[in-house]
Amino acid sequence: xxxxxxxxxxxxxxxxxxxxxxxxxxxxxxxxxxxxxxxxxxxxxxxxxxxxxxxxxxxxxxxxxxxxxxxxxxxxxxxxxxxxxxxxxxxxxxxxxxxxxxxxxxxxxxxxxxxxxxxxxxxxxxxxxxxxxxxxxxxxxxxxxxxxxxxxxxxxxxxxxxxxxxxxxxxxxxxxxxxxxxxxxxxxxxxxxxxxxxxxxxxxxxxxxxxxxxxxxxxxxxxxxxxxxxxxxxxxxxxxxxxxxxxxxxxxxxxxxxxxxxxxxxxxxxxxxxxxxxxxxxxxxxxxxxxxxxxxxxxxxxxxxxxxxxxxxxxxxxxxxxxxxxxxxxxxxxxxxxx
Amino acid sequence: xxxxxxxxxxxxxxxxxxxxxxxxxxxxxxxxxxxxxxxxxxxxxxxxxxxxxxxxxxxxxxxxxxxxxxxxxxxxxxxxxxxxxxxxxxxxxxxxxxxxxxxxxxxxxxxxxxxxxxxxxxxxxxxxxxxxxxxxxxxxxxxxxxxxxxxxxxxxxxxxxxxxxxxxxxxxxxxxxxxxxxxxxxxxxxxxxxxxxxxxxxxxxxxxxxxxxxxxxxxxxxxxxxxxxxxxxxxxxxxxxxxxxxxxxxxxxxxxxxxxxxxxxxxxxxxxxxxxxxxxxxxxxxxxxxxxxxxxxxxxxxxxxxxxxxxxxxxxxxxxxxxxxxxxxxxxxxxxxxx
DNA sequence: TTGTACGCGTTATCAC
DNA sequence: GTGATAACGCGTACAA
Numbered sequence: 001x002x003x004x005x006x007x008x009x010x011x012x013x014x015x016x017x018x019x020x021x022x023x024x025x026x027x028x029x030x031x032x033x034x035x036x037x038x039x040x041x042x043x044x045x046x047x048x049x050x051x052x053x054x055x056x057x058x059x060x061x062x063x064x065x066x067x068x069x070x071x072x073x074x075x076x077x078x079x080x081x082x083x084x085x086x087x088x089x090x091x092x093x094x095x096x097x098x099x100x101x102x103x104x105x106x107x108x109x110x111x112x113x114x115x116x117x118x119x120x121x122x123x124x125x126x127x128x129x130x131x132x133x134x135x136x137x138x139x140x141x142x143x144x145x146x147x148x149x150x151x152x153x154x155x156x157x158x159x160x161x162x163x164x165x166x167x168x169x170x171x172x173x174x175x176x177x178x179x180x181x182x183x184x185x186x187x188x189x190x191x192x193x194x195x196x197x198x199x200x201x202x203x204x205x206x207x208x209x210x211x212x213x214x215x216x217x218x219x220x221x222x223x224x225x226x227x228x229x230x231x232x233x234x235x236x237x238x239x240x241x242x243x244x245x246x247x248x249x250x251x252x253x254x255x256x257x258x259x260x261x262x263x264x265x266x267x268x269x270x271x272x273x274x275x276x277x278x279x280x281x282x283x284x285x286x287x288x289x290x291x292x293x294x295x296x297x298x299x300x301x302x303x304x305x306x307x308x309x310x311x312x313x314x315x316x317x318x319x320x321x322x323x324x325x326x327x328x329x330x331x332x333x334x335x336x337x338x339x
Numbered sequence: 340x341x342x343x344x345x346x347x348x349x350x351x352x353x354x355x356x357x358x359x360x361x362x363x364x365x366x367x368x369x370x371x372x373x374x375x376x377x378x379x380x381x382x383x384x385x386x387x388x389x390x391x392x393x394x395x396x397x398x399x400x401x402x403x404x405x406x407x408x409x410x411x412x413x414x415x416x417x418x419x420x421x422x423x424x425x426x427x428x429x430x431x432x433x434x435x436x437x438x439x440x441x442x443x444x445x446x447x448x449x450x451x452x453x454x455x456x457x458x459x460x461x462x463x464x465x466x467x468x469x470x471x472x473x474x475x476x477x478x479x480x481x482x483x484x485x486x487x488x489x490x491x492x493x494x495x496x497x498x499x500x501x502x503x504x505x506x507x508x509x510x511x512x513x514x515x516x517x518x519x520x521x522x523x524x525x526x527x528x529x530x531x532x533x534x535x536x537x538x539x540x541x542x543x544x545x546x547x548x549x550x551x552x553x554x555x556x557x558x559x560x561x562x563x564x565x566x567x568x569x570x571x572x573x574x575x576x577x578x579x580x581x582x583x584x585x586x587x588x589x590x591x592x593x594x595x596x597x598x599x600x601x602x603x604x605x606x607x608x609x610x611x612x613x614x615x616x617x618x619x620x621x622x623x624x625x626x627x628x629x630x631x632x633x634x635x636x637x638x639x640x641x642x643x644x645x646x647x648x649x650x651x652x653x654x655x656x657x658x659x660x661x662x663x664x665x666x667x668x669x670x671x672x673x674x675x676x677x678x
Numbered sequence: 679t680t681g682t683a684c685g686c687g688t689t690a691t692c693a694c
Numbered sequence: 695g696t697g698a699t700a701a702c703g704c705g706t707a708c709a710a
Binding site: 048074088093094278282 | 340383385386387388389390392393398400407410411412413415416417419420423424427432433434435436437439450451453454455456478480563567589592593595596617618619621622623624
């Protein structure tokens with residue numbers, strides 16, 4: 001790899017001049033510009049971005065921390081594709097670091113990115129608590145943005161959406177269509193999202209004066225297989241239900257499969273509603289509807305805000321809260337009506 | 340951010356000593372070690388990885404280039420999750436760069452990663468030709484690995500699998516179950532994978548003395564919607580068929596949806612087979628089977644090889660060709676038998 | 679318009 | 695054991 005020094009020598013100028021030509025800053029005569037370009041060409045010169053970043057003390061790179069536990073399925077791909085595209089549009093690159101499966105490892109991942117002198121770090125946390133993140137943000141100069149959590153102190157550094165509201169909405173949707181015995185399948189209960197969706201479900205039942213029946217609540221782990229298992233545990237209680245709210249689409253698909261296998265007609269006998277919207281979902285089954293999880297929007301907005309702050313130096317103090325929820329219907333309302 | 344110099348001053352030693360303590364190389368007395376650790380703690384010192392990388396001329400980062408056109412769905416997520424995990428296991432990080440949607444942009448993405456002094460670059464190409472990539476590999480000292488293409492010259496820098504064989508397998512699978520009128524839906528025909536799968540289909544028909552009927556071949560674009568459109572164009576020809584080979588699972592799902600909507604029973608009247616295996620596929624429909632695309636294995640193997648070469652300095656000259664194909668069945672063979 | 683000299687934060691090679 | 699000092703490759707005041 002040839003260096004700037006060598007190019008300078010070839011062109012018969014100093015490296016300061018080469019630098020000026022490359023950056024377009026400062027005055028350089030057309031004649032020497034020519035010389036320099038020619039020398040660059042000949043030498044096959046390429047700038048060393050490490051050196052440049054060191055000198056400028058910034059890297060044009062944004063770090064992203066995502067937990068291992070999310071590393072599969074369309075949710076992960078949505079986070080990543082959105083982040084990579086949006087950053088590329090703004091001339092930055094994405095460095096992905098595995099948050100593994102503990103708070104300590106999430107910490108280390110953030111630290112690593114900061115040590116690499118990333119301009120900023122985005123984390124989709126799983127194990128770090130809100131307070132821990134507030135603390136981390138305080139300790140560092142570089143902006144650290146948190147997706148899908150409501151921070152206590154640094155609200156301008158986070159973005160979140162109304163998971164409780166979406167749990168409420170899904171349940172209400174079924175209630176309004178005549179369902180009374182509505183089962184609920186949770187996600188992993190160590191996830192705030194799972195807890196919020198469950199609480200939305202309970203609130204909806206309460207609001208319509210339907211008692212919460214613990215026999216109608218089963219615990220899943222986000223995966224299709226755990227959806228299958230949850231159905232089994234629900235049926236074991238021999239309690240009737242005409243609808244199921246599954247805390248994400250993957251479990252909803254597992255539920256659908258299991259019910260089909262048992263010869264239970266979906267959605268005629270039992271309706272299913274999920275969350276997240278996996279891309280192929282609209283094609284899957286007229287039996288399955290979902291409440292959209294606005295991950296893409298969260299990522300998109302958080303990056304917009306980040307770029308604005310990196311370029312403009314100003315970070316909006318405004319709270320970002322996405323509450324625009326909607327149910328996507330594969331079909332007309334018909335099939336979801338309780339018989 | 341405090342620097343090594345400041346830590347040295349605090350500890351009353353030179354920065355050379357601090358460096359020795361940190362790296363664990365060279366002799367340092369226990370007493371001064373203590374001092375240094377204390378100073379590091381007090382100063383809240385963190386090493387600047389940019390500076391370290393510049394001095395060492397390596398970055399512990401591996402670049403990955405993926406085209407925009409792949410940025411969705413489970414295929415993308417499989418590539419990424421596999422790459423990130425495998426690299427993290429080996430203490431390296433993943434930098435993802437958007438290959439956008441042209442050969443030129445794929446070139447630039449590779450160049451950027453090299454300029455960043457990534458230790459190596461992995462590309463899942465879409466637009467660059469095999470010859471162009473062979474040339475790029477020659478021009479650079481850092482290893483550049485190519486996934487899903489057979490290079491002409493640098494075979495040890497690539498990994499690929501038998502897409503033609505899998506197209507053949509899927510078709511043969513149906514033929515052996517009694518089907519004769521088998522429709523085929525291609526992927527985007529600017530993709531080598533799409534072309535190879537089609538040629539496998541044709542070869543299977545030939546081998547069983549079934550003529551290739553152009554009316555039974557429709558062109559899709561990998562998306563579920565294009566699968567729907569392909570079915571429409573097939574039906575427009577008023578040619579009967581009892582089975583469909585769709586060039587990937589997403590299109591297969593579109594096909595299934597469309598046939599269901601038309602009241603055509605799947606798989607009783609028409610059987611469908613796809614490729615790729617999306618994670619939820621086994622839960623979707625007993626009507627859909629797929630031939631697995633070994634992306635994960637390709638990524639995994641190419642990284643193993645890469646790490647071996649980065650750590651050991653030796654790059655195996657052996658050809659890597661994955662030919663272990665298999666059909667995943669959601670169900671027993673029954674439903675796929677032609678009536 | 680151009681060149682000199684220094685700084686960015688490390689690592690590594692010497693002497694001491 | 696430890697401390698100067700020279701790389702690493704680039705940006706940028708400041709001087710000329």
